[in-house]
Amino acid sequence: MAATQLSLQILHHPIPTTCLTPRRLSSNFKTTKLSVTTTNQNSKWSLRLSLVEQSPPAESTKVDVKQLMNFLYDDLPHLFDDQGIDQTAYDDRVKFRDPITKHDSISGYLFNIALLKVVFRPEFFLHWVKQTGPYEITTRWTMVMKFMPLPWKPELVFTGTSVMGINPENGKFSSHLDYWDSIKNNEYFSLEGLRDVFKQLRIYKTPDLETPRYQILKRTASYEVRKYTPFIVVETSGDRLSGSTGFNDVAGYIFGKNSTMEKIPMTTPVFTEANDPEASKVSIQIVLPLDKDLSSLPDPNQEKISLRKVEGGAAAVLKFSGKPTEDIVRQKEKALRASLIQDGLRPKAGCLLARYNDPGRTWSFTMRNEVLIWLEEFSLE
Numbered sequence: 001m002a003a004t005q006l007s008l009q010i011l012h013h014p015i016p017t018t019c020l021t022p023r024r025l026s027s028n029f030k031t032t033k034l035s036v037t038t039t040n041q042n043s044k045w046s047l048r049l050s051l052v053e054q055s056p057p058a059e060s061t062k063v064d065v066k067q068l069m070n071f072l073y074d075d076l077p078h079l080f081d082d083q084g085i086d087q088t089a090y091d092d093r094v095k096f097r098d099p100i101t102k103h104d105s106i107s108g109y110l111f112n113i114a115l116l117k118v119v120f121r122p123e124f125f126l127h128w129v130k131q132t133g134p135y136e137i138t139t140r141w142t143m144v145m146k147f148m149p150l151p152w153k154p155e156l157v158f159t160g161t162s163v164m165g166i167n168p169e170n171g172k173f174s175s176h177l178d179y180w181d182s183i184k185n186n187e188y189f190s191l192e193g194l195r196d197v198f199k200q201l202r203i204y205k206t207p208d209l210e211t212p213r214y215q216i217l218k219r220t221a222s223y224e225v226r227k228y229t230p231f232i233v234v235e236t237s238g239d240r241l242s243g244s245t246g247f248n249d250v251a252g253y254i255f256g257k258n259s260t261m262e263k264i265p266m267t268t269p270v271f272t273e274a275n276d277p278e279a280s281k282v283s284i285q286i287v288l289p290l291d292k293d294l295s296s297l298p299d300p301n302q303e304k305i306s307l308r309k310v311e312g313g314a315a316a317v318l319k320f321s322g323k324p325t326e327d328i329v330r331q332k333e334k335a336l337r338a339s340l341i342q343d344g345l346r347p348k349a350g351c352l353l354a355r356y357n358d359p360g361r362t363w364s365f366t367m368r369n370e371v372l373i374w375l376e377e378f379s380l381e
Contacts, residue, residue: 063135063166063168063171064171065131065134065135065137065166066131068089068137068166068171068173069129069130069131069137071086071089072126072129072137072139072164073126073129075089076124076126079113079124080113080116080117080122080124084110084113085113087106087110088172089172089173090106090109090172090173090174091106091167091170091172091173091174092105092106093105093174094106094109094172094173094174094175094176095174095175095176096108096109096112096175096176096177097175097176097177097178097188098177098178098180098186098188098193099178099180099183099185099186099187099188099189099190099192099193099194100188100189100190100193100194100197101178101188102188102189109176116145119147119148119149120145120146120147120148120156121145121146121148122143122144122145123143123144123145124141124142124143124144125141125142125143125144125215126139126140126141127139127140127141127142127217128140132163135165135166135167135168136163136164136165136166137163137164137166138161138162138163138164139161139162139164140159140160140161141159141160141161141162142157142158142159142215142216142217142218142219143157143158143159144156144157144216147201150201152203152204152205154200154201154202154203154204155200155204156197156200156201157200157216157219157224158180158181158182158219159180159181159182159216159217159218159219160178160179160180160181160182161178161179162176162177162178162179163175163176163177163179164176164177165177180193180196181218181219181220182196182219182220182221183196183221196221202321204319204321204368205356205367205368206268206356206368207268207356207357209265209266209267209268210265210267210268210287210289210290211267211268211269211287212228212229212231212287212290212310212312213228213229213231213290214226214227214228214229214312214315215227217314217378220339220343222318222335222336222339223316223317223318223336223339223340224316224317224319225314225315225316225317225345225375225378226314226315226316226317227312227313227314227378228310228312228313228314228315229312230309230310230311230312231287231288231290231309231310231312232287232288232292232293232294232297232307232308232309232310233271233285233286233287233288233307233308233310234250234253234254234285234286234288234300234305234306234307235250235273235283235284235285235286235305235306235307235308236249236250236283236284236302236304236305236306237281237282237283237284237304238272238282238283238284239282240272240282240326241272241274241282241326241329241330241351241353242272242324242325242326242328242329242353243272243282243284243326244284245284246283246284247270247284249302249304249305250284250285250286250305251286253286253300253301253305254266254286254288257301257302258298258299258300258301259298259299259300259301260298261298262298264288264289264292265289266286267286267287267288267289268287268356269287269354269355269356269370270284270285270286270354270355271284271285271286271287271352271353271354271355271372272284272285272352272353272355273285273350273351273352273353274350274351274352275349275350276349276350277349277350288307294307294309313374313375314374314375314377314378315372315373315374315375316336316339316340316345316347316372316373316375317354317370317371317372318332318335318336318370318371319368319369319370320332320369320370320371321367321368321369322367322369323367324353324355324367324369329353329369329371332371333351333371333373336351336371336373337351337373340373340375345375345376345378346375346376346377347373347374347375347376348373348374348375348376350373350374351371351372351373352371352372352373353369353370353371353372354369354370354371354372355367355368355369356368356369356370
């Protein structure tokens with residue numbers, strides 16, 4: 001499909017986080033539990049779209065909401081496979097809305113799913129399902145997908161909640177409303193939502209190398225919250241966050257300058273970590289492959305090089321492109337820390353600069369960098 005045609009289709013059938021995140025996590029960590037607060041305006045919108053106001057429930061009608069919640073856990077994983085979702089659970093005239101997508105029938109919704117399967121490679125993760133009203137279920141999810149027609153295959157990420165209204169007359173879903181964490185105006189048609197989609201289509205290259213495993217729990221307009229699994233780094237002292245002092249020493253370790261002369265595959269990113277607010281102590285780190293453990297790795301040949309296991313956990317991440325000078329990195333850290341405090345999160349001291357390109361590389365607007373700050377206990381209850 002030509003890129004021009006696809007851009008037009010995005011306007012009419014865009015990325016629907018209406019297509020909920022359907023599968024339980026396969027990674028070893030437990031999903032951090034997130035919560036949703038539905039505003040009065042959103043609640044009224046949900047009720048207007050549902051059949052609840054139009055068809056008052058009969059006295060004999062009983063809706064088993066718990067059974068419907070279990071159904072969503074079981075059914076949503078099939079959203080994009082050959083089996084597909086069980087469309088008999090939805091009213092024929094079910095109303096779907098997200099900031100840039102609108103459908104008034106189950107057939108329209110299924111067409112949108114089919115389009116996504118062709119154009120993207122979606123991955124969905126369901127964090128939780130809750131009852132939030134007598135005839136209302138809310139889910140929290142993450143959706144990650146790649147826009148395949150573009151040569152650089154940009155990754156698009158959406159997180160948010162879906163409010164699903166239930167028709168009390170037949171126990172079927174009669175409305176499905178999506179709210180994205182990354183925008184404020186979630187009503188259809190949201191220009192803010194459309195801008196958020198196109199913003200993620202920019203060139204932002206990452207080398208095709210192994211990286212630490214994480215899952216994006218929340219993506220806001222300015223940062224992501226990720227849950228990292230443990231990983232191992234080889235590290236030595238550095239001079240500053242944006243510097244490359246020590247890189248050749250840690251790179252030498254993986255290139256065979258170790259006790260067994262073992263060559264270890266290169267990974268990404270290269271981390272530079274400041275352990276205190278003043279950045280008086282800085283280390284430069286290369287992440288080792290995930291199939292390695294401390295007991296099986298060769299010893300470093302130099303005393304100034306060490307191996308360390310990073311326990312992982314919740315971290316906030318701000319992405320940016322271009323050459324990461326010291327001033328720029330400090331600006332990004334300050335902005336990220338301010339956003340976290342404003343949002344009620346508790347950032348730890350220090351930060352990391354993640355460089356996905358060679359630290360010695362000359363300037364390029366496609367260079368990918370991230371500022372990462374570890375968080376205290378992460379919960380939005």
